[in-house]
Each structure stands twice: as C-alpha cells, then as structure tokens.
Amino acid sequence: VKTVRESLSVPTVLNGGIESVALANDLSRKVGCGGVMAARELLANPAMFAGYDALPPACFRDFMRLAIAFDTRTDFVKLHVSHMLDRHLAPAERSHIAAQASLSGLLEAVRGTGWLE
Incomplete structure (x- = not known):
C-alpha cells in the first residue's frame, strides 16, 4: 500500500x-x-474513536433511546443491534433478537440479555 x-x-x-x-x-x-x-468495527463499537476498545453499555443504551425517540424503523434498529451485540450474546440470544418483528418485541428481547434496564 x-x-x-x-x-x-x-x-x-x-x-x-x-x-x-x-x-x-x-x-x-x-x-x-x-x-x-473502519466501517465494520464502528458498527460493532460506535465509540471506538472515542477510545473504547469494546462497546460501552452507555453507548448502546443511548442508541436505543435515540432509536425510540426518533421512531426508527425496526429493521434498521435490529440491524444495528445485531452488529453491536453480536460479540456479547450467545447464539440463542442472537436468534431470539433476530426473530423479533416489532420494536416492542425487540426491546423486550434485548432487555432479556441484560443490555437494557
């Protein structure tokens, strides 16, 4: 190069x-x-250039709060949730999140992982 x-x-x-x-x-x-x-890594950890080696839980919570506040499409939120949490969840948890068709279902599935209160 x-x-x-x-x-x-x-x-x-x-x-x-x-x-x-x-x-x-x-x-x-x-x-x-x-x-x-650094597209792929930034999808997994949007806080990388802020100096975080791993996704800070507060960053994930902020994303979810903003997604809800701006009525973001469920498929868009699910895509970003899958990128951000992929390394942190068991296969069954990832599958359960992927199966959700509504934002409310997605929120409940994510809450079940401990990433949201």
Whole structure:
C-alpha cells in the first residue's frame, strides 16, 4: 500500500481491517495514508474513536433511546443491534433478537440479555 500511495498524487485512504484506534494510527503512520476507514468495527463499537476498545453499555443504551425517540424503523434498529451485540450474546440470544418483528418485541428481547434496564 505504501508503494502505491507514494506513486499517487492524490490522498490515499486505507480501508479494511481497522479494529482499534491504535491499529489505525499505526497503519496510518507506517503507510503514510491520508486517512483510514473502519466501517465494520464502528458498527460493532460506535465509540471506538472515542477510545473504547469494546462497546460501552452507555453507548448502546443511548442508541436505543435515540432509536425510540426518533421512531426508527425496526429493521434498521435490529440491524444495528445485531452488529453491536453480536460479540456479547450467545447464539440463542442472537436468534431470539433476530426473530423479533416489532420494536416492542425487540426491546423486550434485548432487555432479556441484560443490555437494557
């Protein structure tokens, strides 16, 4: 990547596999790129660039509070819940959440995991 970046006169953005701020900084320094993208990891941990190595429960609760306040579509909320909680739930819990068709059902399923009061 560094060789390609050095041969270009446009900013280069490193994409893929960025799982922490430390890795983003390290690769950016080594490659000399203009930026990095971390989509998958940010879906799982939206607080990564705030310095959190794992999803803070408060971040998840804030997402759910805002999703409810803004009447966000259930499929959208379910998609983000699945990304954020995937690493933290047992397969049966993930399946139960995925099976929910309504926001109220999704909320109850998530409450059953302990991620919401």
